[in-house]
Amino acid sequence: MDRPIRKSNRLKNYDYSTNGAYFVTICTKERANILSTIDVGKAALCLPILELSDIGRIAEKYINNVNVVYDGVMVDEYVIMPNHIHLIITIDNFGRQRAAFPTLSDIVRSIKIMIRKETGKSFFQTSFYDHIIRSEQDYLKIWRYIDTNPEKWTEDRFYTE
Structure with a gap:
């Protein structure tokens, strides 16, 4: 059976290995709440408590390993929400050979692959938002959006119970 042709989420004719910062969102399949839980608290002054699941802890391990796998690539900020991950990824290829430049897709793909290899299962949608x-x-x-995302979980467009 032929797969449907997917429309690319990437900006046409843009080089995603270019030095710069990128905001990335990776969603779980069917927006399943498998990465973490968030207790938003009952009182107005309570900060939310975000607790990673086993899968969320594995994801965090590989997110924190990106700079080891890719020289010149850093995850500056991230949050692992129940059914998605937000990241700021910066690429700095200054002084590196052009052939070795990873693209944003390469970086996100490697995170997903490492999680899949460790867990034996694919948990994420095929594509990602950038x-x-x-x-x-x-x-x-x-x-700030990433940092305060757990506080606004019930208002999030990816929110599901």
Whole structure:
């Protein structure tokens, strides 16, 4: 049976190995809440408590390993929500050979593959969402969004019970 042709989420004619910062969202299949749980608290002053599942801890291990696998690539900020992961990934290929530049897709794919290898199961949607961060203001806004995402879990567009 032929698979349907997927429309690319990537910006046409953009080189995703270019130096810069990228906001990435990786979703679980069928938005299954398998990566973490969030207790948003009952009182207004309570901060949410985010607890990673076993799968979430495995994902965190490979997210934190990105800079070891890819020289010049860093995950600056991330949050592992119940059914998705937000990351800011920066690529700095200054002084490196062009042939060795990883693309954003290479980086995200490697995270997913390592999780799949360790768990024996594929938990994530085939594609991912990305946003090219074009200014310091945009970067800081996205950082704050990631940092406060657990507090706003019930308002999140990916929220499911």
